[in-house]
Amino acid sequence: MTRAARKILFLISALLLACVFWLGYSQMQPAGFVSGEYGDRVNQLVVPQRHITDAVTAVNFDIRGFDTLGEEFILFTSVMGVVLLMRWRKEPLRGDHEDKAEDRRVPPPSDAVRVTSVLLVPATVLFGVYMVTHGQLTPGGGFQGGVILATAPLLLYLAGTFGQFHQVAPLRMVAFAEAVGAATYIFIGGACLALGGTFLQNLLPLGQVGSLTSGGIVPLIDLGVGLEVSGGIVLALLAFLEELVEEKEE
Amino acid sequence: MNFLPYLVSAWLFLIGLYGVVTSRNLVHLCICVGVIQSSSYVLLLAIGYRIGCPAPIFIDIKPGTPAVDPVVQALILTDIVVEVTVMALLLALAVQIHKRNGTLDPNLLHAMKG
Amino acid sequence: MTPLQIFILLFVAAGGTGVVLTRDPASQAIVVSFYGFLLSILFFVFQAPDVALSQIVVGAVALPLMILLALARVKKQQREHDKSR
Numbered sequence: 001m002t003r004a005a006r007k008i009l010f011l012i013s014a015l016l017l018a019c020v021f022w023l024g025y026s027q028m029q030p031a032g033f034v035s036g037e038y039g040d041r042v043n044q045l046v047v048p049q050r051h052i053t054d055a056v057t058a059v060n061f062d063i064r065g066f067d068t069l070g071e072e073f074i075l076f077t078s079v080m081g082v083v084l085l086m087r088w089r090k091e092p093l094r095g096d097h098e099d100k101a102e103d104r105r106v107p108p109p110s111d112a113v114r115v116t117s118v119l120l121v122p123a124t125v126l127f128g129v130y131m132v133t134h135g136q137l138t139p140g141g142g143f144q145g146g147v148i149l150a151t152a153p154l155l156l157y158l159a160g161t162f163g164q165f166h167q168v169a170p171l172r173m174v175a176f177a178e179a180v181g182a183a184t185y186i187f188i189g190g191a192c193l194a195l196g197g198t199f200l201q202n203l204l205p206l207g208q209v210g211s212l213t214s215g216g217i218v219p220l221i222d223l224g225v226g227l228e229v230s231g232g233i234v235l236a237l238l239a240f241l242e243e244l245v246e247e248k249e250e
Numbered sequence: 251m252n253f254l255p256y257l258v259s260a261w262l263f264l265i266g267l268y269g270v271v272t273s274r275n276l277v278h279l280c281i282c283v284g285v286i287q288s289s290s291y292v293l294l295l296a297i298g299y300r301i302g303c304p305a306p307i308f309i310d311i312k313p314g315t316p317a318v319d320p321v322v323q324a325l326i327l328t329d330i331v332v333e334v335t336v337m338a339l340l341l342a343l344a345v346q347i348h349k350r351n352g353t354l355d356p357n358l359l360h361a362m363k364g
Numbered sequence: 365m366t367p368l369q370i371f372i373l374l375f376v377a378a379g380g381t382g383v384v385l386t387r388d389p390a391s392q393a394i395v396v397s398f399y400g401f402l403l404s405i406l407f408f409v410f411q412a413p414d415v416a417l418s419q420i421v422v423g424a425v426a427l428p429l430m431i432l433l434a435l436a437r438v439k440k441q442q443r444e445h446d447k448s449r
Contacts, residue, residue, distance in 0.1 A: 060328065
């Protein structure tokens with residue numbers, strides 16, 4: 001099928017799809033006035049019943065915690081897929097390596113880049129840990145904090161060489177961290193089951209509204225998810241970067 | 251004017267689909283899939299929005315004031331983080347296809363065998 | 365619907381069109397980063413700060429990074445493929 005014929009076929013089907021959208025949207029209430037009973041109920045009950053002030057984190061990890069378990073494992077599985085698809089080195093890298101491209105002279109990172117990255121790394125780690133631990137109080141949580149934590153080793157890669165990045169985030173440690181984070185979620189649910197409740201029921205003492213230990217199991221799940229997401233993203237980055245590095249000739 | 255978010259979501263979906271159909275590069279195709287995903291975020295966000303209501307964070311507003319729907323936001327949040335890893339998987343597949351066939355053009359892929 | 369929300373929605377639609385119409389993947393990575401930033405402003409204006417946080421970190425940092433790394437690998441493989449021909 002030629003390109004022009006494919007374009008015309010697509011335009012016809014896009015027009016039909018647009019008509020379907022139009023019919024569907026005309027039956028809906030206008031944006032801003034859609035009534036959702038479940039959301040209003042959650043908003044009224046989340047502080048008195050669960051002692052959590054961030055309703056979105058409460059829905060994610062407490063009220064609908066089982067769905068988030070599934071989503072976390074989608075992340076885990078796709079990282080596993082990336083690692084399986086990229087070729088892996090048999091022995092770990094030793095010493096100092098640089099990215100070698102044959103027709104391109106890669107300049108070493110300038111001093112401005114190195115100083116800025118080194119100054120930004122502790123701030124990034126601190127902010128990521130703050131975001132993970134304060135998930136139940138302010139906007140934040142395991143997912144956002146985990147991605148912020150994953151950018152900290154990346155700043156080190158930008159400032160230095162791949163060998164240094166690999167020393168800070170070695171493969172075994174990162175994979176272990178990711179697995180521990182994923183297992184924490186299931187173990188907490190299993191512990192709730194063993195203590196006589198249902199899977200992922202909030203059985204720990206709920207604490208005072210606004211304190212760091214409020215919300216029962218939600219801070220613990222936040223820590224596990226933060227560890228898992230940061231480990232997963234660093235692992236995917238390592239998988240992509242492995243092939244770009246060649247041994248520096250001594 | 252209140253139907254504008256729905257229209258924007260439908261437009262993003264159709265333009266992303268157009269990008270997928272007429273793509274000449276597999277990496278460009280993966281990014282257009284990302285645009286289609288963002289159209290679902292805009293639609294969900296519009297469904298959860300209430301005019302004049304603040305965000306559902308009760309740390310500095312009194313608990314019990316009417317706020318925006320938090321359930322929909324929880325759905326979008328996990329979806330965004332999962333999107334980046336699924337995109338990494340798609341890109342890894344594209345890289346392997348290029349390794350086997352030597353080209354990233356989807357129109358030429360079936361022609362290079364062996 | 366306030367004028368700011370209308371403006372941002374139109375900007376997002378234009379940004380999405382821009383992402384699709386940029387054919388070269390290397391420049392598309394930059395456009396995707398900007399589009400992610402626009403989306404996070406949209407989420408913020410629609411009173412969703414958690415989602416905006418997520419989108420900023422993911423869409424403006426992690427996604428263009430993955431794209432550029434994939435492109436770097438493809439370029440390296442292309443060089444090896446041309447050498448072995």
